[in-house]
Amino acid sequence: MRNKKQFGLIGKNIEYSFSRKFFSEKFSSDNKYSNYDYTNYDIESIHDLNNVFNSKNLCGLNVTIPYKEKIISFLDKISDEAEQIGAVNTICFENGSKVGYNTDIFGFTESLKMNKIDNIDSALILGTGGAAKTIIYFCNKNNIPFNVVSRQESNLNLSYNELNEDIFNKRVLIVNCTPLGTYPDIKKCPKLPYELINKENILFDLVYNPSETLFMKKGKEIGCKTLNGYQMLRLQAEKSWEIWADYIK
Numbered sequence: 620m621r622n623k624k625q626f627g628l629i630g631k632n633i634e635y636s637f638s639r640k641f642f643s644e645k646f647s648s649d650n651k652y653s654n655y656d657y658t659n660y661d662i663e664s665i666h667d668l669n670n671v672f673n674s675k676n677l678c679g680l681n682v683t684i685p686y687k688e689k690i691i692s693f694l695d696k697i698s699d700e701a702e703q704i705g706a707v708n709t710i711c712f713e714n715g716s717k718v719g720y721n722t723d724i725f726g727f728t729e730s731l732k733m734n735k736i737d738n739i740d741s742a743l744i745l746g747t748g749g750a751a752k753t754i755i756y757f758c759n760k761n762n763i764p765f766n767v768v769s770r771q772e773s774n775l776n777l778s779y780n781e782l783n784e785d786i787f788n789k790r791v792l793i794v795n796c797t798p799l800g801t802y803p804d805i806k807k808c809p810k811l812p813y814e815l816i817n818k819e820n821i822l823f824d825l826v827y828n829p830s831e832t833l834f835m836k837k838g839k840e841i842g843c844k845t846l847n848g849y850q851m852l853r854l855q856a857e858k859s860w861e862i863w864a865d866y867i868k
Contacts, residue, residue, distance in 0.1 A: 624867060625676045627658040629668070629690070630683035634659065635802060635828055637852050638681050645860070665689040672717065679863035680710040681856070684798060687749025694719045704756040706749035709859040713866050720862055723753045726855030734846055736821055739763050740789035745809045746796035747776060750825055754794050763792075768809075779810045787815050793838075795824045800832035808833040818842030827852055 628638040642657040655678075660671045665686055671677075672693075682690050687706040691697060694710065697719035701707050707719035731737070742765040744754045751767060758765040766786060769776040777786075793816070799807045816822075822838035825848040835845040 622676050623654050623656040624678045625656055625658065625674055626679045626681075626863065627660050627671070627674075627677075628681045628683060629660045629662065629671060629686055631661060631663065631685055633661050633683060636683070637827060637849075638683075638856060641853070641856050642860075662686075665693070668693050678712055678867050679859065681859055682708045682710065684748065684750075688752070691719060693717070700724065700756075704752050706752045708749070708855065709862060711862050711866055720859075721753065722855040722858035722862070723750065723851070724756060725858045726851040726853075727753060727757060729854045730846070730851040731823075733850065734844075736792065736823075736844070738790060739792045739821075741765060742792045742794060743768060743782075743786060744794050744796060745811075747771075748796060751794075751796040754796060779812075782812055782815070784815050787817060787820055789819060791820045793820055793822050795822075795826065795832075795834050798826065800824065800829075800834055801826050802828045805829055806833060808837065813837050813841070816841050816843065821845070824848060825851065 626642060628636055636659060639657050639659050646652040646655045646657065662668065687708055690707055695716040695718065697707055701719050701721040704721045704724060706721055709720040709722050711718050742758050742763055744751050744765055744767045747767060747769045755765065767776045768779060772778045795809055797809060799809055818841055820843050822835055822843050822845045824832045824834050826832050827847050827849040830847055830849065835847060838845045
């Protein structure tokens with residue numbers, strides 16, 4: 620039996636993960652991928668990473684919460700775009716080097732296009748992790764004014780208590796970059812002043828399980844356009860596959 624080419628996902632508490640199901644189905648759907656396998660590498664600490672890197676026949680990895688930023692120091696190099704964003708969600712083993720990329724930005728941008736979300740006046744980014752850094756990069760690249768909201772008070776970010784009606788004026792894209800509302804904690808959502816949100820606002824939840832989060836439900840009740848992170852995930856996964864495929868032919 621041939622040694623299978625290994626791919627996988629690095630994260631914490633990722634049994635529910637989209638990636639393993641997506642790639643396992645992809646590999647089983649075509650005989651030319653019969654020698655590929657996808658594994659969840661659920662690690663308690665970033666310091667357990669070397670155990671993953673020592674896996675045999677490793678070709679590519681995805682990275683999710685909470686390691687998209689921390690993983691950078693363990694790589695040999697990262698793409699220019701990943702460096703500008705400050706977060707990596709895809710690793711390719713290129714000629715013996717561990718190279719990091721960010722395909723989340725592709726997934727997010729294309730998802731907005733496919734849902735005809737444009738003419739954004741401003742953005743409100745909930746959270747400060749790796750996913751939030753991707754949205755910040757998108758806003759800077761497209762000259763969209765934005766505010767970042769965090770539970771921790773900071774000179775760089777707003778706290779939820781500081782949000783007022785002016786923040787939600789016009790066509791505001793509100794992006795939940797936190798894990799709040801993810802299964803099984805489906806009764807949780809970001810602590811926004813939902814009474815100040817108006818129907819011109821767009822609520823984009825990067826959470827995809829459940830398909831409609833409490834954050835989205837609250838937006839729908841107001842009349843807002845809402846979407847979850849599933850389409851973005853599929854798009855970023857396909858982009859990851861494109862990167863890997865260049866090096867496993």
